[in-house]
Amino acid sequence: MFKFFLLALVPAMAMAAVEFSACPNGAPTPTTLTVNDCSGSPCQLTAGAPVDALATGIVSPADSATATAHIVVRLGGLDVGFEIPSELENACAVGITGGCPLTAGTAFNYALVDDSLDVPARGVEVEIEVGLTGDGGVALGCLRFNAVIN
Template identity: 70%
Template sequence: MFKFLLVAALVPAMALAAVDFTPCGDGIPVPDTLTVNDCAGSECQLTAGEPLRAVASGIVSPVGSATAEAYIIVRVGGLDVGYEMPPEYQDACTTGIEGGCPIVAGTAFNYIYDDDGLDVPARGTTIEIEVGLTGDNDVALGCAKFNAVIN
């Protein structure tokens, strides 16, 4: 089972490197950069039980929003493994968006994600992790997908 802790503090840059990511589609805003631990390239190697720290920097939403809800989808072979983010971590305004809300249309913001002990049931195989934010009236504020292998 996943254990997620979203924090509104910068993750030390020295622990992070750029990782390749893909957009979620339909014109949903993506970050300028995505850093995940010391990953670089197209597949992030992560270790179960070890911290996972990610920063999505430079997300620019074309719409403003007073609220922001975080979600995560983990897929194996294109199939959703059924993880649901616990309700206490869904309010990205208080636990993930640097500076909190509101989101101002056209103004860049950062989303910070911190998982103290990554635990995924699909170990040793490539998974796709999608992390996104939705705002007022379920408008998409930002989203990115990246591949990882959990060992």
């Protein structure tokens, strides 16, 4: 289950840059992504161990009073069926540093902390997509990165 905390709870100095790509929907991407002590690609993660992730410098394309998070894990392009818990979908309450509303043209950070990584695909490379959707369905931010979860 994914849990979100404010930036202050994520020890950024212990984290390294992870390679990521933009989502095909054209949503803004962060300037940096850190996930645990990963660098490059794929990021090596351990099932059952904590995951600390931080996306910084996402520039909101629109004003938005809301932000809904989604996470998709894909193996060979197919969704493996991970579902974000409904209580964690509200990124304004859990994840966006400073909460909402977001203002067009203003950068924000998004932190994700999973106390115990649980994804149904293990030992193989997967693509993880994390995105935020705002008022009226506007894509506020989205990124994809590769990981192997052992």
